Amino acid sequence: DQQVKQNSPSLSVQEGRISILNCDYTNSMFDYFLWYKKYPAEGPTFLISISSIKDKNEDGRFTVFLNKSAKHLSLHIVPSQPGDSAVYFCAAIARGGGADGLTFGKGTHLIIQP
């Protein structure tokens, strides 16, 4: 029973274009969402987060959108750069629910083409 789903195992985008990574969740108790980026042989690096009381959060080239009614969030990277090539994980947590660790999706491998 996967509570956080990233349905695209990989995504290829041309350098300079917009990368859009998608994530769906099923647990309506989740109220805080995060995106992490991971290179091979390294731990995940925190990118950006969003609380369920917001629908958008922006940090430089990264913007996360949250659609609570659809239980969907997306990460936009504009413009995409070669260094963005990595695996991106969506994660969620229910802060008011007695807290577990983060629940992660299986990741999307983003490949930026020159």
Add this chain to the structure above:
Amino acid sequence: EAGVTQSPTHLIKTRGQQATLRCSPISGHTSVYWYQQALGLGLQFLLWYDEGEERNRGNFPPRFSGRQFPNYSSELNVNALELEDSALYLCASSLGVVGETQYFGPGTRLLVL
């Protein structure tokens, strides 16, 4: 500021042995989380320690255990190792407030032969 550190980077054990993995959190962080990333399974939550106590654990058998020391560093112990325990074990730390952003270390790659 130093990030989360983990040791060793790689560990090779045989089936039935015990493995001990170590983690030092970011200075000022009191919560330590352990995750397992096995092939094809994504990151799975293992354990959460805060202020020296185990606060929660994921869906793993009791042979996965650990502790947190007074300086907030942590150990993960895996007893009676099985082949399927081969994975990347990641430690994360956060300020001891529920839902605070977790920052990850580089991981320990455990191989069970």
